[in-house]
Each structure stands twice: as structure tokens, then as C-alpha cells.
Amino acid sequence: PGHGGNDPGSVSKDKKTYEKNLTLTISKRLAEKIRSSYPDVKVVLTRDKDVFVPLVDRAKKANNVHADLFISIHINSVKSTSANGFSSHILGQSSVQGRDLYQNNFNECARENSVVLLEEDYSTNYQGFDPNNPESSILFSLMQNAHLEQSLNFACMASEKMSKGPFRTSRGVRQDPFLVLWKTTMPSVLVECGFISNSADLQILNSEKGVGEIVQSLFEAFAEFKQSYDSSLDVDS
Numbered sequence: 001p002g003h004g005g006n007d008p009g010s011v012s013k014d015k016k017t018y019e020k021n022l023t024l025t026i027s028k029r030l031a032e033k034i035r036s037s038y039p040d041v042k043v044v045l046t047r048d049k050d051v052f053v054p055l056v057d058r059a060k061k062a063n064n065v066h067a068d069l070f071i072s073i074h075i076n077s078v079k080s081t082s083a084n085g086f087s088s089h090i091l092g093q094s095s096v097q098g099r100d101l102y103q104n105n106f107n108e109c110a111r112e113n114s115v116v117l118l119e120e121d122y123s124t125n126y127q128g129f130d131p132n133n134p135e136s137s138i139l140f141s142l143m144q145n146a147h148l149e150q151s152l153n154f155a156c157m158a159s160e161k162m163s164k165g166p167f168r169t170s171r172g173v174r175q176d177p178f179l180v181l182w183k184t185t186m187p188s189v190l191v192e193c194g195f196i197s198n199s200a201d202l203q204i205l206n207s208e209k210g211v212g213e214i215v216q217s218l219f220e221a222f223a224e225f226k227q228s229y230d231s232s233l234d235v236d237s
Helices: 019-037 055-064 106-118 134-141 148-162 199-205 208-233
Strands: 070-076 086-090 170-175 188-195
Touching (some): 019 070, 055 070, 148 208, 199 208
């Protein structure tokens, strides 16, 4: 679950809904659903309550338990109230030739990465990365992801499953320099589940039915990824 504690993440226009609470609810319900359906799968949450966890520590926790998949749950937000829908993000360069990756999604990346400013000694933890410096982020985006293919596979699965609802708009699969995905040593995907700044999306996010459909979509993506992952491990002797 993204954000937490003194980092509320995005906040709704009426100041009543916080991203940190929505991401925690979605993540905990997804974890419960995976555990009940796959008792053999160990699900580890980077946080299970309203606390602040530095981005670098989220990756460390995943790495320390030798995770096979890292899913970062977020809610999007922009100044415009018309933007809506969901998207999946992996770490890497843009797949569109000639497109300036960071400039294309500057505001979204800067917003998600700015949380590092709340961390002590963030410059050391992230090798001098400055979320307010576009040049810093462009260089960061050129880093290679050893698990790019599998990350892309899950991102596409999540996008396909979520396209069935409850959000009316799919914003596709993107490659972006999100710090939370940087130091993970496994397939890693960040999912933006709607826009807290859009009234229709916010209504979905604040409804039992809407959250249930989001969780179900992510669960179905996980189930498909697990089947594919397990099949890749089956090697004839």
C-alpha cells in the first residue's frame, strides 16, 4: 500500500478521503483474498496499518523475504478534475521512440517520488536522486530492470483485468521512473487505481462495490501471473 503515516498521499478535493487509507484497504483485502485462495503463497505487506515506510525500506522488505512479485498500490491525482481511470507502471525507458519519458509523465512521477523528501538522508539512500530535478530523473529512468519482461507481463495482466471495471477509462501500461520500483529484485509493478481528483472515480473508491471490483481485478491478474510463473518452473527432467 502506497504512502502512510505522515505521508497522506493524494487528498480528495473535499479533504475527506486520503490516498493512504484507500491503498491500505485495497492492499489488505487483496492480501486476504490471495491467502484464502492460495494457502501456500506467503503474502507480505510493506505496512498493515497507518504508518510511514520509506520507499527504500519497502524494497528492502520485499528483497529480504525473497519475494517473487512486488505490487505497489496507489491512487492517482491531478489538478484537472476530468482525468480518470487506471494505469499500470513498470520501471524503465519509454517504449515510444523519441518520447521524453520523464517529461511525458513529469507531474505524476514527481508527485509519487516526492515522498523521499520526508526520509532522512534520502540523497544517500537514492544515490543523489532529486525528485525536483528533471535531469536527475531522466538519468534514473535509463536504469535497466533485470525483471522487465515479467514486470511487463503482470502489468499487462492487471491492465486487462481492470479494463472490465469499475473504472471507465484504461490509461494503459507505462514505463516510468518510480523510485519505489527501483531497488526491488523481483518483477515489480505500480498500479494507479483511479483518480482521487475525479468525482466519478472517487465515488467508486469510496464504495464497497467499487473497492471489491478493484480487488477482484488485481486478484485475477495475480492468479494469471502465478499460473504463468509456476508453469515456467516446470522443467522436464
